[in-house]
Amino acid sequence: MRLLSKTVLIAAVLAGVPMLAQAESTFTTGAGTPLTASARVDFQITIPKILFLQVGTGTAYAANAAINQIAFTVPAASVGNGTAVAATPASGDLLNGVVTAKVLGNNGDVTLSSTTLGALGNGSGDTISYSQITTTPAVLSSAAALPAPALADAATTTLPALTAVNKIVNRDARWTYSYLNGGVVAPGTYGGVNTNNSRVTYTASMP
Secondary structure (H helix, E strand, O other), X not given: OHHHHHHHHHHHHHHHHHHHHOOOOOOOOOOOOOOOOOOOOOOOOOOOOOEEEEEOOOEOOEOOOOOOOOOOOOOHHHOOOOOOEEOOOOOOOOOOOEEEEEEEEOOOOEEEEEEOOOOEEOOOOOXXXXXXXXXXXXXXXXXXXXXXXXXXXXXXXXXOOEOOEXXXXXXXXXXXXXXOOOOOOOOOXXXXXXXXXXXXXXXXXXX
């Protein structure tokens, strides 16, 4: 009885091996030449649809909750004189008002937009329009710099679609923010950390 049990067990294991291997073999014999034998293997690779957007601090292929602040301090003698003001040294992940901007998608053209809730306020009823903040792209690693959607008060601005090549969009840039300082405005701190309409939301969209 014990011998029979072992025989049955071995037969069951051997019967299962071909199913686990999913492979093929051919045995050829004979006196003629040449002899040939063939075996085939099937491959499968599954690629998920992905879309990655980074503006400022980011982690490739992962979410990163860090939100950078771009701050401007206008010298008293320069208020409203029309000379653009650079951001403070600590502003942006690349400092001095410069951020890393990246878009990566693998399922066709990608649209990129910016949205604000309204003009920057100082909490006292005074405002500065987002049209006073410019974004200047410069080449980072891709052949052509990723363009930046303009900022507008209480509006969404969408760029023409980024054209995919073989369904792939892979663009990046260094975006530099500047304050145009185009007019004299009331004193105060405009914007802040998610207050007084300070936050701009960038959105990438792909089919």
